[in-house]
Structures are given as C-alpha cells and as structure tokens.
Amino acid sequence: MPKSSVCEDQEFDKPHEQKHVERLQRVVSDHWKNILIGGLSEIIIVSFAVLLTYFLARQPTCETEIALSSTLPTSTLPITTIGPKSSQIPISSTLSTAAPDKNYCTGNFTYVNHKCWKLVTGPQSRAEADQACFILGGSTLFSIRNEQDNLAVLEFVKEKSVENLWTGLVCVGHDPFSCTWDVKSGTTAAYSNFAKDNPNGDCIYYMTTGTQAGQWASGSCDEAMSFVCELPATIYDETCVFNYDNYCYIPYDQINTSKQGQSICELSGSNLASIRSGNENRFLMSTVSVFSIFAIGGFAFSDDLILWYDGTPMGRLHRNHALSVHWTVFQTPLPPLKRLMKTQVPLVD
Template identity: 35%
Template sequence: MRHIFLLLALLSYIPAIQSITCTNDFTRVGNKCLKLFTTPTSRTNASRTCAEYAGNLVTIKNHDDNFLLFAFVGNATDDDVWIGLYCFDKNVTNCLWDDGQGSAEVYNNFVSSRSEGNQFFGFYECVYYKVGDPWNGHWLSADCRWLRYSFVCEIPTTFDDDCALNFNGSCYIPSEELINSTQSLGLDSAQKICQENDGNLISIHSANENRFVLNYYKSLGLDSVLLGAVVTKHFFWMDDSHWDFSNIDHTNDEYGTCLKMALQNNKTVSKGSWYITPCDGSHYFMCKRSAGNSDLIHVPKVVKAPPSQCNKVLLMSGTFSSPTYPENCMYTLKTLDGQQIRITFQKFYVANGYIQIVEDYQGAEVKQKFSGTNKNLRYKSLTNELKVLFITEDLENMNSEFVAKFFSVFETE
C-alpha cells in the first residue's frame, strides 16, 4: 500500500503529455504541418499563398522529409509540386530554403546529370518535386516565370488549445478580447493584463511569426500594435525569451523605450517593420502565452550575417556597410523569384563620393544615386536582384560611413 501512495504522489509531478496538433486544416506529417494545393500556379503565387498562413513552401532537410513528402502527395495528385528551395546558381550551398534555415548543401535529392558533371538536370532558379515516373521523389529545377505546378505549404506544429490564434506552441490574444474593443492601454497596464491571463506582451522570433501577427491585423485598420520589448542600450523581450530576430527600421527618429510594429505603410515606416517610440500614451496590444507545456517549446536561435560584405554576393537578407579601408565596393543583393528587396540605411554619410543602386528592369538599366547625409534613406527594388555600388572619388581622403540592412518582401508588403 505504501508503494501505491508513493506512486500516486510521483504521478502528480509528471507533466501531462501535450497533444501536438496542426491548425488551418493542415495535416501533421513527421514534425511539421503540411497542406497540399492542387491547382497549378506559379512559384510566386504559391509562395504568397503559404505566407497567408504564416508559412512557406515545404522544406526538405533530410531523407525522412523527402520520403514523407512522397507519401503525403503521392496518392493525392499526379502533378509535380513546388518546394521551398531557390537556387541562385549551380552550387548547392547557394540553394536556400524559404524558411531561412540553411541550404541544400546538407541534403538534396536533385536528379543527376553525370554527362554535364553536376547534380542538376539543366538549371533554373526554382525547384520542384517530381511526382510519378520517371524520377519519382527527386527534385528538378524549372523556369519560375512560365511553369505552373501544384504546391505544398508548411507551418510548424503547435499544442492543442482552445485559443483562436495558435501558432508554433503559443497562443495570441489581441487586446480587444481582453478589454473594451475601443480601449488601448499604456505599457505597464497592458503587460499587467497579459500576466493576469498567464502571458506577456508579444515577443517575435521569426519572419513567419512576424507575418502571423501582421496577418491578424490586416483588415482591422489599425496603425500599429505594441510589442513586449524594453529598449535601453540593448533590446530585451519582457517574457525573457532570446532576442534572436529583429525587424527594426532604424531610419526613424529613435526616441523612446517602447517598440511597435507598423500595421500600415506610411512615409516613415513600412508595414510589418518595428520602430522605437515613446511609451507615453495608450497602445493597442497583443498578449502571448504558451499553448501547453512551455518546457516543450524551443525557439531556435538565428545566425546573423556579418555587417561588412564588400564585393560579395548577399542572399535573402543581411547587413552590409562601408569598407574599413579606402576602396570602392560592389554589393550584389539577391532574393527569391517573385520577391523584392527592401534596403534601409541605418546610418548614411557619404562625402567625396556616392552610392548608386543599379538593377535591370524590363530590359532597361535603372540607376539611382545617393550622397550626403540622410537619416531616412530606404529603397525597395523593382526585381529580385540589384547591385549597390559605393564609389569614392578620392580614395586617399575617403570620408564616408554607412550601414544598411536588407531583407526580402513580397510586392504587397
């Protein structure tokens, strides 16, 4: 009998096993959630559809992922499917996954072309998954502009919960569900309400999570939402999670200790970007709490690109800056087909020289030149590739300093 009481006592300390689930009618396949769309479309439209679910085209990081995708689509469609891999050249290290987590260097299943001495059968930037013979379950590249395929979207699994907004192990509760829908609050009052509901003001740890929050507010007509960050010499999330993702637009006047997400485009900030603002006054806000056992939730750290990249090719997102010694530089920026590049200069002082942005658009070369001092210099590309030239007219007396951040956006963002 004593052993039974001990067992019952121990059981009270064992956390309940959380039910892992998928939202939005996605199907759990391995450790991710997938959804097949059988209407053939362009790679660009497929990627945009996935973004509406705060996801991306399916990624395949190992043999198990490849096999599970075959099992998932094999009985549902005879059409080949787009996958979330984009190749900038024939080097697999430059074939990047749409989720921003690595390249095809670790694993790929391209159809081989031994006669040409490389693993690609032909070469185009966009990659699709072959359904049916020949080459069933293998990957081929295709012309992004003209071909149409079915596609599979991917979102992360989460824990079963009755909250309406459930993403990647967390529940999100907008302020209108907690207080009067016409009311907004100051930082301390908003955080107190979140804590009373077992959460904190929102922290954001990936581009897809940022898009998830933005998607919710898309049709509500609000200008901004308060984030759960404290701004001092450094940035801190109020829920004590890692600061491993940032979407701050440093071109605005950085006065204040609060952080907001812009929900609309305006003259000073772009939709979805974050900006520093005073904490005075009232704000719309959103709370975030764990959906299930928080010990099971893991937020991966994101490896950030180094700040100086003179005469290099930069892919997807990152930072580049003025050279540390006198020289002219060219920075080549590329992103996925169907996306554009947004550049924000966090610091811009260019004397005895200039910066020129060059891109090819509809068969013509488009150039824009910038110099002097500019606190709010931003640029959005017309295509998915451009060059930034830094030209110093007097190398012996170079007196320029700039720091720029760039990231990939869809045309409507």
Template identity: 30%
Template sequence: MIPLLLLFLLLPSTFCLICPKEYYLVNDSKCLKAAWTRATHSEAESNCTASGGTLVNIKNAIDNHAVFNFANTAGLDYIWIGLSCFANTTSSCFWDDASGSAASYSNFDPYGPNYSGDRNCVFMWMSAGYPARWSSSNCGNNFAMYSYGYICEAPPTLNGNPYHSMLPACNYNYNRKCYMRSDDYGKLYSNQSAANNFCLQNGYTSGLASIHSKIDVDFIRSLYKGTNTTHVYIGAE
C-alpha cells in the same frame, strides 16, 4: 493611433499535437496541405502564407520521403517546394521560411541546382523524371507552363483545453502558443508597460508576444488582415 497589444501563452507540452484547419499532421512533426491549383512559385508562397504556413521545407531524407508520399497520394505531378537558389551550389539555395540554406541536406537530381537566369525556383518530381528528387526551374513568372501544384507547411501546435479553469482563453492557437488580441475585448493601450500588465492580469504568463521566426511574423500579420490596425505592441524593447 494608439497601438493594440498582442499577448501569448506558451502551451504545456502534455497535450496532443494538432494542425491548423485544412492541414494534416505528417510524421508527428509537419502539418501539410496540398494545393492542386497551378501557380507560379511566388503565387504559391503567398497562398501558403495566407493560410498560416509556408511552402514546404524539407531538411532531411525522412521528411523528403513523407512529403513525396503526401503529394503523390494527393495526385500531384510536380510540386513547388520552399527553396530558391542563387548560384549552382546547395549552399546558395535558401528556404523561404528564412531558416537557412540547403547545404546540410538536399535531394537534387543529377543536374544539381543548375541555376541560370530565372531558373532559381525549386520543385520536386513526382511520377515522371526523378521521383522525389528536386530540380531547378523557371519560376513561372513569365511562362504559364512552369506553373505547378504545391504543398504548404504549417507548424503543429498543441491541443490546449479551453475549458480548464486554470488556463486563459486560447483565442488563436498557433505554433505551440496561445494568442489573444486586446482589441477583441475593447482594450487599447498607449504604452508597452500597460499593455504587458494586461497580458499578465489575464493569465498570459509570457506577457506580450515575442517573435522568433518569420512564421511568427506572418501569423501575427494574418490576425489583423482586413483591419485598420497598423501597429501592435510586442514583447521587445
């Protein structure tokens, strides 16, 4: 099978921040979406990934307060956050978006990570217990009573003007980048060089898509969900 290509253009920073569908901009930095249907930690993570995000990640006290207020306004009682612990220290707790550990900031209740067996998934207390604090929990894989609501997070992007004559079509706007699939225009390529030239000829000055994070990978995969495509060219050699 001839691989398809995926190209992208970095959006200029002068446009307004916007969020994906069903997400709301919070603190001019995070796009959040509330999910009321109770789920296990892994189910919540998968559901967030399918909607272009991750379980919410919290790296400072300002964001922690914002997430708490957002979830509280939504009427949630407990929420999963995108953190899993593998020992009893914050440095052993890692964010689901592969951005590192909670060593630099955490807001655990007085018991700390309290890792034990299947208690390696982290939730935030709302009205009961320790409001806005975090606690280790059974991940819910074996016990339905540990299924909670959750908050998904997606990166904000920029509101590019699709009618500007100097910009190419922005078919997929995500994380401050414009993406376009070559197969949307009936184009298939047998080598990376030809694919990259197609990107440049269509105004995508950054050429083939480059990947810098897990959320980039998840988004690109989502573009081909439900299709027969198994390979795409990206801007790496």
C-alpha cells in the same frame, strides 16, 4: 645546534624572497597595460550588467512595433491592409482542460513527420503559391530537412495526380549552399536531394513522378504548379483562436503603451508577444492583416538589437533579412485604430 640550523635556513630563504619580489615588480612593470585593460574590462562588464538589470526592472514605455506594409520575402504580390470594421475583438485567455495533443495541426492541415502539411492542387506561380499559403494561417511553402521528409512527400501526394510541387526553397545560381528555406529558416547544408545539374535558378520544385521522383530541380518562377503549405505542429487547445507552435496569441485593442499591455498580459500569466523567427513573424502578420501596425513585447536598444520582455534570448535581428519587416521605436502611444497588443500564452502539455 638546532637553533643555528634554523637561523641558517631563514638567512638562506631571504634571497629567494627578494628574487620573488623583484620578479613580481618586473612583471607588473612589463605588463601594466594589459593588467589595466583587464581591470577596466571587468568594470565595463559589471556596469553593463547593472544597466541591463535596471532597464528590465524599469519596464520602459518604449514600444517596438511592426509595420505590415512590407512584402513577403518570396512573393511579388502586394499585401494590402483594410481598416477594421469594429474595434471589439472577442477574446478568451482560458486554457483548455482537455488532454493536450502535441501533434495537433490547425486549419485542417495534416500531421506528417512532426509538421503540418496541406496540399493545394490548383496550379499557381511560385509567388501566387506563396501568397496562398500565407492566407492559410501564415503558413509557408513546405520544407524538406531530411530523408524522412523527402520520402514523406511522395507518400503524402500519391494518387493525387500532381506532377511537380513548389517548395519553400530558393537558391542563387548553381551553388546548392546558397539555398534557403522560407522564411530564412535554414539551409540545405544538412540535407538536399537535387537532380543532376541542379540547382540552376531561383525557384525549386519537387518532382513526384518518373525516374526522378523525390528529386529537386530549378524551374521558372512563373510556371504554374501545385504546392504544399506547411505549419509547425502545436498543442491542441479548443479555446485558442490563434494557435501557433505551442503558443496561443490573444489580440487586444484600446491599449496605449507597451508597458500597459505587458501589465495586462502578466495578469493572465503571459507576456506581450516576442518574435523568434521569420516564420513566426509571418504567422503574426497573417493574423493582423486588417491592422497597419501592432505592438510587441520588446525594448529596442538600437534598430537591430531587441531585448524581449519574456526573457527570450537577446539577439541581433536585421530589419530586412531576419524578419523582413520594418522595426520602429515609439516613445508615444500608437495611432488610434492602428494598435493591437498580442498576448502570448505558452500552451501546457
């Protein structure tokens, strides 16, 4: 009896197995295109990963460079370049052994609420103020990202006899959501403190006196006002000449290719400079204004897609919007007297 029961169970299961096979055949027949597309997609992804690894390992000699002939995003004043007096640039890659300070400000700026500010009381137009900040270490006109920043401004300028201050904010028309901080470093979506019926123009200033003290308003960009320049706080290093946002930038000349420059940088545990923001790009432009172009550590897959040697996440950088500079791909050495390699050493706290 047990054997007979087993045989019946086996015979009973056969139709079910056949049904499963038939269902599988129908699924494959109905969805073969989707299955094929999925398989091809996997092959393409794997192939791209292999090619990307190949390019990284190959260390291409294709150089990415920046032409410094572009104007600043918010300034109408032209930036002129002057030929270098000497190709010898004193450099030192030795990091400081002193106790580091995360709240350090360069250029005699003052540390305020996790950033560095400098008040300039000589009234100037918005464009002139922007240019003056650029000369001060590549800084920008100040930004206000939260209520603490907004209150800190009043405290920073009290007893300084200033009425209004140019900010680094530019708006389009009456829409507060159209406003952007220099250099395209954020919007007012998270915080704003516009006075009634503002914004109503491009250039935004901060009021320091009267009942509207601490509020923002639009003004004529040609009006002369005092202003505050801003830099990010960094780590103190007495040996670093070009210190910005926890990185030390060391210039080199007499370098022929970016591959050669990257090899030299790696000997000191650093990389050719990557550029992660418009403000960082502005700082670099201020440090090399006597040169027309300089090489940086990136491989350009296209004119708006760059792979950085130091592992900075690859992303799309619009040549005229994100960095406001001109990107070019060089297959040959840069012109003599117009090349400057940048070593980017992270400062250790």
